[in-house]
Amino acid sequence: MEEESMEEEGGGGCEAMMDDQNHNNWGAGGYGRHLLGPAAAPLGDRLLRGPAAGPPAGPELPAVPEANGVLRGCEPGGAAGKGGAGAIAAAININASTSKFLMNVITIEDYKSTYWPKLDSAIDQLLTQSPGDYIPISYEQIYSCVYKCVCQQHSEQMYSDLIKKITNHLERVSKELQASPPDLYIERFNVALGQYMGALQSIVPLFIYMNKFYIETKLNRDLKDDLIKLFTEHVAEKHIYNLMPLLLEAQSTPFQITPSTMANIVKGLYTLRPEWVQMAPALFSKFIPNILPPAVESELQEYAAQDQKLQRELMQNGFTRGDQSRKRAGEELTYNGSSACASSRGYR
DSSP: OHHHHHHTSOSSSGGGOOBOTTOOBOOTTSHHHHHHOGGGSOHHHHHHHOGGGOSOSSOOOOOEEOTTSOEEOOOTTSGGGGOOHHHHHHHHOOOHHHHHHHHOOOOHHHIIIIIHHHHHHHHHHHHHOOTTOOOOOOHHHHHHHHHHHHHTTOHHHHHHHHHHHHHHHHHHHHHHHHTSOHHHHHHHHHHHHHHHHHHHHHHHHHTHHHIIIIIIIIIOOOHHHHHHHHHIIIIIHHHHHHHHHHHHHHHHSTTSSOHHHHHHHHHHHHHHOGGGGGGOHHHHHTTSTTOSOOOOGGGHHHHHHHHHHHHHHHHHTTOOTTOHHHHHHHHHHHHHTGGGHHHHTTOO
16 A cells, blocks of 8 residues: 555655544644554663653653644643543544644545646746746745645556646647748757756656656656657657758768757667667767777778868868868867777777
8 A cells, every 4th residue: 555655755745644544644743643652662662661650640642733733732730631521532633623633635636636736837947947047936835736736646647647737738840840940850850859858857856756756666667768658659769750850861961950959869878778779879879989890990091081072072061171160169079979999889
């Protein structure tokens, strides 16, 4: 059960509680220990009392909330301390408002009307932010919302809402990419991929309690893996056959796209689905090590010919040996280009 998985961990999280079915705190020192009486008192309390003191006059009674919401135990000299069934019954007969205060139940209506809207708004901002943007949300508040919903057994509903929310977002992203002209297609795919992966760096930690106590425990999965899979299914798989020819064309035309953009996309595709390497092994080998078989000495002539060809293409595009700045750019491209074949094949 979910409660059992929470109790295994120590500390101040849900796992530290001894909860009822609504996850109300019945931990040591709380309401439950007062009702259980001296038998439930910590060992240290019994030792301090000493054997000569004998048992207390009567069972300890539940704490009574003051007007300001602070719990205060009953005075030992009061009527409640005298024991007796009448005193116990009077102490347990709590009015409805006090009962709600102690239980703090979050109903499904509360979740839908109060808690999920806060999470929904924060996720929207995280998914659409640009790199370096300041997001005016309280991470502490969002984290607290998730924590409370997990403790009140709304994890399944919250996970379903999160997946549906992100799926709808990715479907919109895919449609926008489909409408992009070829000259902007690569850049826009790179932006969409980077923006989504950046958002996951905030979304996954915010839902860490749901991941730990529901996804890992009951589904035997991981939230980050699930969210990466969503991008693969709803965006990358739908665009890979249009994207790859454009990448190969850009590779053959120096500086059609920046080397950093090419590297980000190729590494991102490899992260999403490593088997896509088979679609363009030479392209992936320039950015992912050990993709191609190890190099052999007999192929060094071929590698040298590839380097010479690239140098000729650079010179044809205005990069002369006398221009130091262009020479450095050409050397960088050469390193990221065909001359990296030897290193990608494991040649030393």
